[in-house]
Amino acid sequence: xxxxISKLFSSLSIWGWTALVLAPFIFIMxxxxxxxxxxxxxxxxIIYKPEWKNFSDAWNTVGESTMGEFFINTAxxxxxxxxxxxxxxxxxxxxxIFLSPKxxxxxxTVVLTGTVVPIILLVIxxxxxxxxxxxxxxxxxxxxxxxxxxxxxxxxxxxxxxxDFPREILEAGVLDGLSNLRLFLKLVLPLSVGQIISVGxxxxxxxxxxxxxxxxxxxxxxxxPISVGMLSFAGDFTTNLGATFAGLTIAAIPPIILYVFLxxxxxxxxxxxGISK
Amino acid sequence: xxxxxxxxxxQNFFHRDKKSKVGLSAINRKTAWxxxxxxxxxxxxxxxxxxxxxxxxxxxxxGGLGPLEPVGLENYKYLFSDSQMRYSVLVxxxxxxAVAFLVVALGAILAAAVSSGIRGxxxxxxxxxxxxxxxxxxxxxxxxxxxxxxxxxxxIFLGKLGLGSEHAWLASSETVFYPAIFVAVWAGVxxxxxxxxxxxxxxxxxxxxxxxxxxxxxxxxxxxxxxxLIRPVLVTIxxxxxxxxxxxxxxxxxxxxxxxxxxxxILPILAYKEAFRYGRFGNxxxxxxxxxxxxxxxxxxxxxxxxxxxxx
Numbered sequence: 001x002x003x004x005i006s007k008l009f010s011s012l013s014i015w016g017w018t019a020l021v022l023a024p025f026i027f028i029m030x031x032x033x034x035x036x037x038x039x040x041x042x043x044x045x046i047i048y049k050p051e052w053k054n055f056s057d058a059w060n061t062v063g064e065s066t067m068g069e070f071f072i073n074t075a076x077x078x079x080x081x082x083x084x085x086x087x088x089x090x091x092x093x094x095x096x097i098f099l100s101p102k103x104x105x106x107x108x109t110v111v112l113t114g115t116v117v118p119i120i121l122l123v124i125x126x127x128x129x130x131x132x133x134x135x136x137x138x139x140x141x142x143x144x145x146x147x148x149x150x151x152x153x154x155x156x157x158x159x160x161x162x163x164d165f166p167r168e169i170l171e172a173g174v175l176d177g178l179s180n181l182r183l184f185l186k187l188v189l190p191l192s193v194g195q196i197i198s199v200g201x202x203x204x205x206x207x208x209x210x211x212x213x214x215x216x217x218x219x220x221x222x223x224x225p226i227s228v229g230m231l232s233f234a235g236d237f238t239t240n241l242g243a244t245f246a247g248l249t250i251a252a253i254p255p256i257i258l259y260v261f262l263x264x265x266x267x268x269x270x271x272x273x274g275i276s277k
Numbered sequence: 278x279x280x281x282x283x284x285x286x287x288q289n290f291f292h293r294d295k296k297s298k299v300g301l302s303a304i305n306r307k308t309a310w311x312x313x314x315x316x317x318x319x320x321x322x323x324x325x326x327x328x329x330x331x332x333x334x335x336x337x338x339x340g341g342l343g344p345l346e347p348v349g350l351e352n353y354k355y356l357f358s359d360s361q362m363r364y365s366v367l368v369x370x371x372x373x374x375a376v377a378f379l380v381v382a383l384g385a386i387l388a389a390a391v392s393s394g395i396r397g398x399x400x401x402x403x404x405x406x407x408x409x410x411x412x413x414x415x416x417x418x419x420x421x422x423x424x425x426x427x428x429x430x431x432x433i434f435l436g437k438l439g440l441g442s443e444h445a446w447l448a449s450s451e452t453v454f455y456p457a458i459f460v461a462v463w464a465g466v467x468x469x470x471x472x473x474x475x476x477x478x479x480x481x482x483x484x485x486x487x488x489x490x491x492x493x494x495x496x497x498x499x500x501x502x503x504x505x506l507i508r509p510v511l512v513t514i515x516x517x518x519x520x521x522x523x524x525x526x527x528x529x530x531x532x533x534x535x536x537x538x539x540x541x542x543i544l545p546i547l548a549y550k551e552a553f554r555y556g557r558f559g560n561x562x563x564x565x566x567x568x569x570x571x572x573x574x575x576x577x578x579x580x581x582x583x584x585x586x587x588x589x
Contacts, residue, residue, distance in 0.1 A: 122323070
């Protein structure tokens with residue numbers, strides 16, 4: 001009897017949570033293709049005349065700047081962040097495994113400290129420094145800050161992966177006459193693509209969505225990424241409702257699509273990361 | 278090795294065979310320091326230096342331009358006597374712990390439900406992380422619409438249940454934290470679930486089977502066997518969630534702007550407004566330092582607790 005109840009409870013929580021998770025995404029996509037009138041008058045109806053103009057409205061004309069501009073700024077920022085974090089952290093994470101255990105521990109301690117520094121402590125000095133060097137309102141320069149803040153996590157997750165890397169493969173490579181650098185580039189990197197993707201996606205999700213740093217370093221609307229620029233949509237639920245939802249769709253869809261295609265790596269990466277800490 | 282740090286067996290892999298015919302170590306050790314150099318330089322510029330500057334700024338007056346004017350501990354004295362600051366500290370702590378507690382509790386329940394063997398659980402793993410993948414600003418804008426009176430989805434739903442559809446959730450300082458906590462939990466559970474499921478799946482099947490033989494149902498299995506075994510991970514993820522919610526500027530800023538009348542201004546929002554709305558950078562830096570010290574203590578206690586549980 002109790003087993004029936006607990007089974008019922010577990011499937012209820014599973015289906016209830018799934019509905020709560022999916023509902024907003026379904027609403028956003030449904031509303032993004034409805035005219036504002038239809039959203040008010042028949043919000044739940046699935047038979048309606050699609051209003052594709054919402055997307056071009058959002059892309060071209062919402063607010064002073066456009067979703068199109070925000071999108072390009074986000075792409076520059078996130079691209080730079082990924083480049084910086086992966087280029088710097090991945091090679092370092094690999095070659096660190098050859099250090100003496102003592103040095104490895106020291107390196108790990110320093111990097112681990114980097115994961116707990118709260119962003120709130122960094123934002124104002126960033127503003128000071130960026131304004132001093134004339135780097136405000138430059139998405140690429142802001143991307144370097146995001147990339148650096150992603151380095152500690154990238155390093156720790158990659159290092160954990162490389163520590164468990166099968167040693168026989170490395171030895172075989174050396175016997176084949178590969179130099180250490182070529183060994184890393186030709187053999188280790190290709191076999192680490194899955195882990196690199198998983199860590200990279202985590203950085204992408206964060207840099208794509210965060211506004212705490214971008215709102216300070218990219219305050220000019222023409223330089224803003226989606227996460228900040230979209231704030232001008234907030235509260236604007238009366239005028240062009242359809243275009244607002246189309247904007248939300250444009251903002252949310254790229255990371256979600258990427259995630260769906262690469263989810264295999266991401267879920268594994270998170271499970272590993274959680275345990276390793 | 279007599280160190281408090283738990284070394285992985287394989288970490289010493291290459292050193293045990295230093296003399297083996299394959300000379301992997303010597304040259305690579307140099308390469309390691311060469312690759313670590315840019316990493317340390319960047320961490321120094323973007324982490325160490327700014328922390329130092331924050332502390333210096335917190336002891337000065339600065340309006341955004343020109344040189345700093347040293348004022349000693351004046352900013353801190355002011356903040357400790359400021360009622361908005363005291364309110365914000367309290368509210369930030371309550372908000373962070375409430376979100377963390379609910380996220381971990383829900384994540385654990387869902388991990389237990391899924392691990393008890395449900396069909397299609399691979400798809401659930403993917404879907405449940407959607408709220409964590411979508412940009413927090415977009416999520417917050419959607420939900421701020423959902424919590425509007427009359428036409429907001431949440432109020433329509435409550436209206437159908439006979440609970441009234443006219444709550445202006447976000448417009449009153451008394452109710453603004455309900456939607457704030459709800460949205461943060463909605464967005465955060467996916468991550469906690471994935472980590473906890475990873476931990477639950479590490480619990481040997483034989484242990485759970487023994488419990489089933491003893492007549493334990495799913496619920497008992499979970500509370501008596503699984504939960505105690507994953508306690509270190511629970512502590513770690515709870516600590517992380519506290520830190521993230523405490524720092525959770527993006528979501529709350531898009532949802533409430535800190536309002537109404539600063540009633541939902543958690544410390545990062547208050548500091549942002551203090552600096553970039555009112556140009557009082559010294560005060561804002563002092564707030565950041567106070568928040569930073571608090572978070573370092575939380576992080577330190579969390580890691581220590583998790584380590585000691587692991588050692589048991």
